[in-house]
Amino acid sequence: MPVNQPPSYRVGPDSFDTDNARLQRALDRYDEGKGLIGGDPNRRPRWLNPLPAEPAPAFRLHQSSETQLERLQIFLGSAPLEIEIGCGPGDFIINWAGQHPERHFLAFEIKLKLVNRIIKRARRQGIDNLWISDDDARYDLPRLLKPASVDVFHVLFPDPWWKPRHQARRLFVSPFVEILALLLRPDGVLRVATDVPGYGNALQKVIQTSGQFSQHRPELAEKFADAAATSRQAFCDKINRPYRFFYFTKQSLTT
Numbered sequence: 001m002p003v004n005q006p007p008s009y010r011v012g013p014d015s016f017d018t019d020n021a022r023l024q025r026a027l028d029r030y031d032e033g034k035g036l037i038g039g040d041p042n043r044r045p046r047w048l049n050p051l052p053a054e055p056a057p058a059f060r061l062h063q064s065s066e067t068q069l070e071r072l073q074i075f076l077g078s079a080p081l082e083i084e085i086g087c088g089p090g091d092f093i094i095n096w097a098g099q100h101p102e103r104h105f106l107a108f109e110i111k112l113k114l115v116n117r118i119i120k121r122a123r124r125q126g127i128d129n130l131w132i133s134d135d136d137a138r139y140d141l142p143r144l145l146k147p148a149s150v151d152v153f154h155v156l157f158p159d160p161w162w163k164p165r166h167q168a169r170r171l172f173v174s175p176f177v178e179i180l181a182l183l184l185r186p187d188g189v190l191r192v193a194t195d196v197p198g199y200g201n202a203l204q205k206v207i208q209t210s211g212q213f214s215q216h217r218p219e220l221a222e223k224f225a226d227a228a229a230t231s232r233q234a235f236c237d238k239i240n241r242p243y244r245f246f247y248f249t250k251q252s253l254t255t
């Protein structure tokens with residue numbers, strides 16, 4: 001793939017099934033890293049596919065130096081924090097970070113090739129408020145961040161993982177929603193988009209079932225009116241494929 005070409009996207013089925021028994025068997029082993037993309041992060045070979053050299057704003061929880069992880073912790077704790085999970089080539093987050101120099105941004109993208117591109121693009125644009133990791137976000141988030149420390153989570157066009165044997169990789173299952181709820185500050189925003197109607201229904205259900213979020217609040221779209229399109233969103237626009245954004249807020253302690 002030439003360096004600056006967007007990733008190629010497929011359009012899968014709109015329907016969306018869950019094999020609950022199979023999913024539950026995977027979730028029972030979630031803490032063992034069941035379904036983690038890239039396998040057990042403790043066993044990832046260090047010499048393969050290195051990240052850009054430190055102090056570039058990139059990290060792996062089990063491979064970056066202590067100094068780098070200290071730098072990261074200072075960054076995470078020193079301004080309001082927004083996190084994108086599965087940022088693809090970074091079209092949204094690079095632009096959003098550029099629009100909000102007073103905020104700090106953390107992005108997760110498991111594809112190292114994309115991570116390298118994002119670091120270069122951000123550097124070229126003089127953006128110094130964005131860090132990134134190619135770790136599986138589901139593993140890092142609860143180990144890296146303090147409860148109620150995140151202002152906004154963006155999860156835009158997550159992979160649906162239709163096949164029953166891949167369900168364990170889906171982001172919107174209850175343990176992941178619990179992590180988001182734990183890390184979001186009260187009234188913090190969970191911003192989600194999908195072009196798969198069945199996934200939209202399923203994710204609303206799992207978010208509502210957690211009891212920790214508001215109903216979808218369409219009026220919050222205004223807050224993100226200047227957000228750039230993601231790469232998948234631009235692909236959908238090009239082929240006239242509908243998609244939907246959802247906005248949920250973390251229930252405040254008093255509600």
Ligand SMILES: C[S@@+](CC[C@H](N)C(=O)[O-])C[C@H]1O[C@@H](n2cnc3c(N)ncnc32)[C@H](O)[C@@H]1O
Pocket residue numbers: 037085086087088089108109110111135136137138156157158159230231232233
């Ligand atoms: C369908 S793409 C959408 C990318 C981008 N958000 C967009 O809208 O163009 C989903 C992305 O999430 C990444 N991804 C999937 N699961 C992930 C995980 N657990 N942690 C970090 N990235 C993940 C994939 O590598 C892929 O690039």
